[in-house]
Amino acid sequence: MIDFNSVGGAFSLLTSDWSAWIYLIPGLIIGLFFGAMPGISITMAMAIFLPMTLYMDFLPAIIFLTSIYTGAGFGGSVPAVLMNIPGTSSAVATTFDGYPMARSGQHNKALGIALASSVIGTLSSYILLFVLIAPISRVVLKMGPLELFFVAAWGLMLLGSLAGRSLARGLLAGVFGVLLGTVGMNTAGFIRGTMGVPWLLDGIPTIPAMMGLLAASQLLGLINTTYLVEDEASRKISFRQIVSGLRQAISYPAIILRGAVIGILVGAIPGVGSSISNLLSYSETKRNAPDGDTFGQGNPKGVIAAEAANSSSEGGAMATMLALGIPGGGATAILLAAFAMHNIVGGPSFIGHNKDIVYAIIFSNFAQAVLLLMVGLGFVYIAGYVVRVPLRYLIPTILVVSTFGSYAIDGTSSGPITLFVFSLLGWAMVRYGYPVAATVVGLLLGGLLESNLLRTYQVSGGDPAYALERPGALLILAIMVVSVTITAVSKARRRAGDAAVGQQKPAPKA
Amino acid sequence: MKKAITRRRMLQLTSGGVAAATLGTPSILRAQESYPDRPINIVVPFDTGGYNDRLARAFAPFLQEKLGQPLTVINRGGAGAMLGHTYFLQQPDDGYTILCTSAAPYIPLNILTQDATFTVEDFHMINLPSRDYTLMATSAGSDLTSADDVIARLKEDNSSLSIGIQPASADLVNLMLLCDANDISREGLRLVTYDGGGPTRNATAGGVVDIGLVGGEGFLPLAEQITPLIVFDTRQRDGWDAALITDVAGEDAEFVVGSQRGWGVHASMLENHPDRYEILAAAVEEASKNPAAIEALKNQQLATDWYGPEESNKSLAATARVMQQHVDLLQGT
Structure with missing residues (x-):
């Protein structure tokens, strides 16, 4: 699987030319800043700098762009932790536990955890990519609609755990989100729920809607608070705390590994990517953790799960792009455009003839992951100062930045309008005890669920026996069922254990 | 020494600026006679990374060379190019906003299936080099x-x-x-x-x-x-x-050509700014025939063939007619 001649070639490519290295750190910093700006997606950051790469050689150009990719992948988690704004849709699950950690004064630690998980996630995904690039490329194209439907359904299981106190309200909020996710023109060309507004033909703009639901609704609720972290003593910026976060993340290798595997597999599927992988990883980790009930209240494991998965999706997407020459998402489409600008066409023939370049890209990403740790440490240290800003300045600032960001997405007022409508909706949902996160998950998964269910019906002609022709789908279903059963059994056992203890000494009512 | 800016000083500076701006204006107006004298925007009604986006970005350096002004690509994706086409037509027809799009099938589709407010005749194609099948x-x-x-x-x-x-x-x-x-x-x-x-x-x-x-x-x-x-x-x-x-x-098999992609302007530009249109069309033609451009675009699997406005518009109109005939097929499957 590994061609050692090419590995040698890759080393000589990288060592013979210093220009391959000088773009690493600028790329990472650019990525971090753009990724941390709400509304500016990874794709946009890369598109802005794409023209610059025309004047570079091929390898430095690709290394520069992948550095932005790596940096932006982590950058999105900074506002997710500090302000409950997922900078990109791939940081949604980071907000679930990262933001509660920040509010309770553990912002330094949360950022440290997110950084370490991202670094290890990126690193492990490229290691997996290094070994698995060929087999992955064979499987990716065979992913049919039924398989994707099961992946989306798996993601939906997260709804149960986001429900909070009332399962009924959680499910209702989730179903509402799924319905919102199906607004627009569906895959068969029918237009639903657009109310005649052409901007809704592609569906509700996800990022402004998410920012409105998660962030603005939270901020409006904070209006009578003076600081993000109420306890003054915890409001400090501590490098030691950040480092302790790094160490804590490393102490959960199983969660990181699970996140990385989910991230790379889901990231490799075209059109799915990191916005789904972080949800899946979070949901799996929560169900398998003994302290699963404390997820959503600031459990570090939630941050680890989300960040390990979203950053490792980069490796998966790169595998698909390099091996097949097809983009899995916006970011890899930009990379392919950069390939084209240097007169290189990605795809099987590229990988066949230029293994040394492929390995050089992979190795430089190892270096990027390590450098991200250094650059990221400085970045989160500075970003941490946000908690010292009084909320009466911070809230309007965030709202203004969010508004600009939502405008920047496609340069029309559809973004700010969506943000405004969903802020009100989010506020009302919080006010009446409905979990907004469930609606966000529904919104993200709705389109994927619907179009793949419809396509399954089209392919099979409505014949359920079609499932038997799709062993991959059955395998995903089996893993899902087994995983849920194991959790249910172990939970029941734990409860039985608790009950036994409870009989001897009446437990205080929570 | 402390040097504070007083209100009077501020006023002087401001009025000076206003005066300078006023003086500067006529020279800008004068320069407008020689089109183009400022950057030109290329509207691509698709997101980054698609064929039109790649075509616009790859061809821009060569067109820029002929026009002597920088070109900026603006991506306005969404709703099957409907939003981008609408946006383009809302811009002034002064030749400073041009279009790079998959004219067929998207312009007829916007009209036939999405109740677009424009017609095919609102657009004028300078050249549609890419003819997919x-x-x-x-x-x-x-x-x-x-x-x-x-x-x-x-x-x-x-x-x-x-x-x-x-x-x-x-x-x-x-x-x-x-x-x-x-x-x-x-x-x-x-x-x-x-x-x-x-x-x-x-x-x-x-x-x-x-x-x-x-x-x-x-x-x-x-x-x-x-x-x-x-x-x-x-x-x-x-x-x-x-x-x-x-x-x-069979020889007389009925079929439609696929996407026809390339460069367009407002149809009204031909009446309102005929001189500018000539300059722009000539620049597109020369850039399309530039051997360096042909070589660069060919390597990226992009087309540069020059068919010219007459043939491009004819072929777009023909496709629009065939699509009109089969409109029942185009609405929901």
Whole structure:
């Protein structure tokens, strides 16, 4: 699987030319800043700098762009932790536990955890990519609609755990989100729920809607608070705390590994990517953790799960792009455009003839992951100062930045309008005890669920026996069922254990 | 020494600035006579990374060289180019905003299926170098090996093959015309609809669907993973080893050409700024014929052929007419 001649070639490519290295750190910093700006997606950051790469050689150009990719992948988690704004849709699950950690004064630690998980996630995904690039490329194209439907359904299981106190309200909020996710023109060309507004033909703009639901609704609720972290003593910026976060993340290798595997597999599927992988990883980790009930209240494991998965999706997407020459998402489409600008066409023939370049890209990403740790440490240290800003300045600032960001997405007022409508909706949902996160998950998964269910019906002609022709789908279903059963059994056992203890000494009512 | 800016000083500075601006204005007006004297925006009604975006970015340096002003690409994706086309027409027709789009099928589709407020005649195409064609293909590992296989299977049972296709596309019209020519019922075909050319091709190459009909140029990177079956054109394209539609359905086979992509302006620009139009059209022509441009774009699998305004607009209008005839096929599948 590994061609050692090419590995040698890759080393000589990288060592013979210093220009391959000088773009690493600028790329990472650019990525971090753009990724941390709400509304500016990874794709946009890369598109802005794409023209610059025309004047570079091929390898430095690709290394520069992948550095932005790596940096932006982590950058999105900074506002997710500090302000409950997922900078990109791939940081949604980071907000679930990262933001509660920040509010309770553990912002330094949360950022440290997110950084370490991202670094290890990126690193492990490229290691997996290094070994698995060929087999992955064979499987990716065979992913049919039924398989994707099961992946989306798996993601939906997260709804149960986001429900909070009332399962009924959680499910209702989730179903509402799924319905919102199906607004627009569906895959068969029918237009639903657009109310005649052409901007809704592609569906509700996800990022402004998410920012409105998660962030603005939270901020409006904070209006009578003076600081993000109420306890003054915890409001400090501590490098030691950040480092302790790094160490804590490393102490959960199983969660990181699970996140990385989910991230790379889901990231490799075209059109799915990191916005789904972080949800899946979070949901799996929560169900398998003994302290699963404390997820959503600031459990570090939630941050680890989300960040390990979203950053490792980069490796998966790169595998698909390099091996097949097809983009899995916006970011890899930009990379392919950069390939084209240097007169290189990605795809099987590229990988066949230029293994040394492929390995050089992979190795430089190892270096990027390590450098991200250094650059990221400085970045989160500075970003941490946000908690010292009084909320009466911070809230309007965030709202203004969010508004600009939502405008920047496609340069029309559809973004700010969506943000405004969903802020009100989010506020009302919080006010009446409905979990907004469930609606966000529904919104993200709705389109994927619907179009793949419809396509399954089209392919099979409505014949359920079609499932038997799709062993991959059955395998995903089996893993899902087994995983849920194991959790249910172990939970029941734990409860039985608790009950036994409870009989001897009446437990205080929570 | 402390040097504070007093209110009086501020006022002086401000009025000085206003005066300078006033003095400066006439020179700007004077310069406007020589078009272009400021950067030109290229509106691409698709997101970054697609064919039009790549075409605009790759061709821009050569066009820029001829016009002597920088070109900026503005992506206005969404709703099947409808938003971008509407946005473009809202810009002034002064030649400082030009369009790079898949004129066919998207302009007629916006009009026929999305109640667009514009008509085909609101646009004027300077050149549509890229003329895509529908390619019917199957996965490389498939037991279908030729057009005859596919037609025989569909004739026997028209639901026996799943067909990957985009709704409301030239490809769908071509499939239906092929079925009509071979007495295959349109009702009951197993159509599997995808949201874009890329996903349709992936599903075809991966064998998720039995056959796929989609724009052929985009299949080039996946060439090793597919078996091409029918090229919907009168001549062989891109070196595919496949039957031509004229071989399968006879010399007078009815079919529509696929996407026609390239450069357009407001139709009203020809009346309001005819001199600027001449300059722009000449620049596009010269840049299209520039050997360096041809070489650079060819390497990126992008087209630069010069057909000129007359032929480009004629061909767009012809496609729009055929699509109008088959409007029932284009609305919801």
